[in-house]
Amino acid sequence: MSTTTFDAMWAELEPVGWAPSGGYRRFAWSAEDLTLREWFAAECARRGLDLTVDRVGNQWAWWWDGPGTVDDAVAAGRPGVAIGSHLDSVPDGGAFDGPLGVVSALATVDALRAAGVTPDVPLAVVNFVDEEGARFGIACAGSRVLTGQLSPERALALTDADGTTYAEALRAAGRDPDELGPDEQTLRRVGTFVELHVEQGRALVDLGTPVAVASDIWPHGRWRFDFPGEANHAGTTRLEDRRDAMLGYADLVLGARHVATQRGCVATVGKVAVTPGGVNAIPAHVTGWLDARGPQEDQVRALVEELTGRAGELGAEVTRESWTPTTRFDTDLADRLRGVLRGAVGTETPVSVPVLGTGAGHDAGILATAGVPSAMLFVRNPTGVSHSPAEHAEREDCHAGVEALTACVRDLTRGGPDGEPAPGVVRRADGDV
Ligand code: GLV
Ligand code: MN
Ligand code: MN
Numbered sequence: 001m002s003t004t005t006f007d008a009m010w011a012e013l014e015p016v017g018w019a020p021s022g023g024y025r026r027f028a029w030s031a032e033d034l035t036l037r038e039w040f041a042a043e044c045a046r047r048g049l050d051l052t053v054d055r056v057g058n059q060w061a062w063w064w065d066g067p068g069t070v071d072d073a074v075a076a077g078r079p080g081v082a083i084g085s086h087l088d089s090v091p092d093g094g095a096f097d098g099p100l101g102v103v104s105a106l107a108t109v110d111a112l113r114a115a116g117v118t119p120d121v122p123l124a125v126v127n128f129v130d131e132e133g134a135r136f137g138i139a140c141a142g143s144r145v146l147t148g149q150l151s152p153e154r155a156l157a158l159t160d161a162d163g164t165t166y167a168e169a170l171r172a173a174g175r176d177p178d179e180l181g182p183d184e185q186t187l188r189r190v191g192t193f194v195e196l197h198v199e200q201g202r203a204l205v206d207l208g209t210p211v212a213v214a215s216d217i218w219p220h221g222r223w224r225f226d227f228p229g230e231a232n233h234a235g236t237t238r239l240e241d242r243r244d245a246m247l248g249y250a251d252l253v254l255g256a257r258h259v260a261t262q263r264g265c266v267a268t269v270g271k272v273a274v275t276p277g278g279v280n281a282i283p284a285h286v287t288g289w290l291d292a293r294g295p296q297e298d299q300v301r302a303l304v305e306e307l308t309g310r311a312g313e314l315g316a317e318v319t320r321e322s323w324t325p326t327t328r329f330d331t332d333l334a335d336r337l338r339g340v341l342r343g344a345v346g347t348e349t350p351v352s353v354p355v356l357g358t359g360a361g362h363d364a365g366i367l368a369t370a371g372v373p374s375a376m377l378f379v380r381n382p383t384g385v386s387h388s389p390a391e392h393a394e395r396e397d398c399h400a401g402v403e404a405l406t407a408c409v410r411d412l413t414r415g416g417p418d419g420e421p422a423p424g425v426v427r428r429a430d431g432d433v
Contacts, residue, residue: 003399006107010398012039013087013099023092023389027160028130028141029057029169036087040127043106049125054186055179056145057129057170062189063109064122070189073122079191080122081412083108083405086131086142086363093132094391096198100379102127104196104402111406120415122189128363135160135169137222137289138322143363147370148182150322156180161273192333192412193374195364196405198393202384203356210400211341212354213334214376217365219300220293221323223308225252227316231276231284245286246274248314252288255310256303263303265294266359289321293359297326327365330373337375340411341404360386377404 016039017024017032026032037059044051044061050070051061060082064070070080085101105125112119133139136158144150156167156177167177204212229245253269260267268291275285290307294300308318338353356378368374379401383390393401 003402005110006103006398006402007395009043009103009106010099013103014095017089019092021092021389024089024095025091026087026089026093027091027135028088028132029166029173030135033088033129034173037127037129040087040102044125047106047109049109052186054146055181055183056142057173057175057180058142058146058186059127059129060186060189061125062122063119063124065118066120066122070122071185074189074191078121080124080189081119081409082124082126082190082193083196083409084124084126084128085195085197086128088130088132088134090132090134090387092389093134093387094198094385094389096379096381096391096393097200097386098131098197100198100393100398100401101196104398104405107402108406108409111402112410115406115410117410119409119413121191121413123409123413124190126193131363133222133322136166137224139222139361140324140363140366141166143366145180146183147187147366149366149369152180152182187370187372190367190372193364193367193372194337194377194405194408194412195362195374196377196379196401197360197362198386198391199356199378199381199384200358200360200386200391201356202381203354204378204380205382205384207354209354210380210397211404212356212378213338213341214329214358214364214378215331215334215355216329216357217324217327217361218293218295218357218359219297219324219326220291220359220361221300221304222321223290223292223304224319224321225249225288225290225307225311225316226319227252227286227288227311227314229282229284229286232282234278234280234282237282242282245283248311248316249286249288251314252290252307252311252316255307256290256292259303259306260292260294263294263299264296265292265300265303267292267303267307295357324361324365324369327368329364329368329375333373333375336411337377337408340407375408377401377408 017026049061083105086098129142158166227245227248230243256267271289273287341353364374
């Protein structure tokens with residue numbers, strides 16, 4: 001096991017984008033993100049992996065020692081296996097959400113090599129760009145554009161808090177915005193995707209197990225609520241004369257909590273922008289962003305409808321920024337990985353590997369929706385906290401995660417006795433994407 005390479009890579013990433021809060025600010029196409037992308041490229045180069053960047057900016061580093069190119073292998077019926085995650089973060093996010101999957105994937109390459117294993121199908125380590133949507137508002141933008149679930153026109157017009165468009169951010173990062181678009185050729189190479197991720201809850205703490213396999217992702221989405229008002233003096237304007245945009249926003253926040261409780265969902269208003277933003281000025285405009293999720297799609301939709309209706313009565317405009325329906329991961333693949341992991345995860349006695357659903361969105365979900373058989377491994381998080389500096393995974397569990405991922409990849413990339421692709425590598429029919 002490559003605990004040393006994991007630890008060394010982790011130590012290198014630690015200072016990048018670190019904020020005084022103790023968390024990380026690593027936003028898509030920012031200076032910090034570019035540093036992380038360079039770091040990733042250097043790690044891939046050090047391992048002799050062949051780095052390609054798709055039309056969106058996602059970085060794919062291929063290991064293929066077989067005959068011909070990766071595309072030749074795919075054409076010959078040996079689609080690749082991709083592993084990885086993302087390196088960007090939410091504002092003041094934890095160190096693990098994303099980077100754990102990328103670092104574990106690179107350490108898996110090292111572990112396979114240390115064991116003298118050469119994959120019989122191409123293996124890629126991927127760094128998806130802009131998973132959190134922290135800067136431009138749409139989560140998993142990198143995998144959504146890649147798979148055609150977000151149009152390049154819409155993506156390019158997104159703006160960050162400073163008014164910088166996605167197109168301008170790409171240009172500033174040295175990329176040509178005209179290149180942005182779905183990338184069929186890249187997708188075709190990926191027969192299976194496995195994303196390892198820190199658990200974003202406490203199920204594994206309660207179960208006393210370091211690693212689980214994912215079953216599904218709750219339906220979830222983001223909506224922007226714009227409440228109108230009128231700026232005026234906080235001291236001289238009579239209460240009855242005011243049009244205070246903040247009141248509508250307050251109703252949204254309290255309503256979200258109330259309706260979510262009634263409907264068995266979760267709802268969060270975690271971002272707000274107030275114009276003009278003066279302590280002594282009545283708000284002329286308030287924008288609040290609602291994040292709503294839940295186990296039942298119809299309940300999430302009903303929740304948003306109810307909140308939209310309430311806000312509409314107060315003159316608000318509501319815009320849906322993203323929506324992801326329920327994602328169910330491939331059960332054959334999940335069962336197969338559970339079988340591989342039984343007894344392979346830091347214990348000598350075979351353990352039952354738990355299957356967990358999650359309320360968090362992931363690139364693996366976007367790929368699964370696009371028809372790529374995908375799976376996720378979750379690594380125990382003792383705090384259960386995520387999207388916060390308190391997010392954590394013990395080093396021993398990180399190593400168990402690498403061990404688990406290595407066992408899975410070994411199985412998924414192993415050829416049959418006659419040089420056939422791995423029996424059971426789940427393959428898509430041509431033109432599925
Ligand atoms: C991504 O982490 C999300 O679930 O919002
Ligand atoms: Mn996240
Ligand atoms: Mn993540």
